[in-house]
Amino acid sequence: MTTLTRPKRVLARRSVDGQLVLALVMIAGFVVIAVVGLFMQTQANTVNVADSLQPPSAEHLFGTDAQGRSVALRVAVGSGIAIVSATVAVLVGGALGLIVAIACGLGPRWLDAVLMRLADSVLAFPQLLLALAVTMALGTGLITANIGIIVTVVPVFARTLRAEALRSRNEPFVEAARTIGLSLPRIAVRHVTPYLSTTLIVQMAANFGNVVLILAGLSFIGVGAQPPTAEWGAMITDGLQNALTGQWWIGVAPGLALVLLVIAVNLLTDQLRHRFGARQRMS
Structure with missing residues (x-):
């Protein structure tokens, strides 16, 4: 039996490592493209009507749009916008969700009930619709779109981390900290937060791709980036206006970049879950 199972385990481990390398390479590629786009924003927005609607070529890798702007440069700039916006949203949303979860885990029962009812009320709405409502209430734009997204992800983190926070209440290290008289804020920062860090990292990775999609959806319907x-x-959205007349590349290039980034992040999330789950089982 052992001689039959060992090759399967080796193959599974190699496939896991291969997926991790693929995910990291894809994400690193997007980061490099985003950095390049950071220094090419002026060129990406330069209008040149003489080169409008040019198909993909050696000069313009993904062609040009109706204003003669390079689609490749604009995809690179969009990569930076997507990565920075999603990173800010998951960091801020994760931090706020962590605070709510720790308050539920270490605080009184009534506080846990109130906070979770509020979280459930927010989670009752689809994330895209709630982000749309918040964005329209604050005014259209990229910053308000990010605020709307943060509002939708905070209860997701809070609900996920709450179970771990409640479990930490009965852990020996928390009981020992209470016994020696440590304050609740110090217990939360020095003991409970590291205990929740693994789950928090996995959830940040899991929500990253979803945030990228929501941001693209808000901009697609005209309330996000202007x-x-x-x-x-x-x-x-601009590509759809020209798709019927044969200029397919304007919308395909950013759509393909969006799909590839989400796939890369999802692959990384699966590997994080696998590796952290294996460590927890070993411990």
């Missing part, structure tokens, strides 16, 4: 900002969702 022209001439090179955001993927807004670019896809």
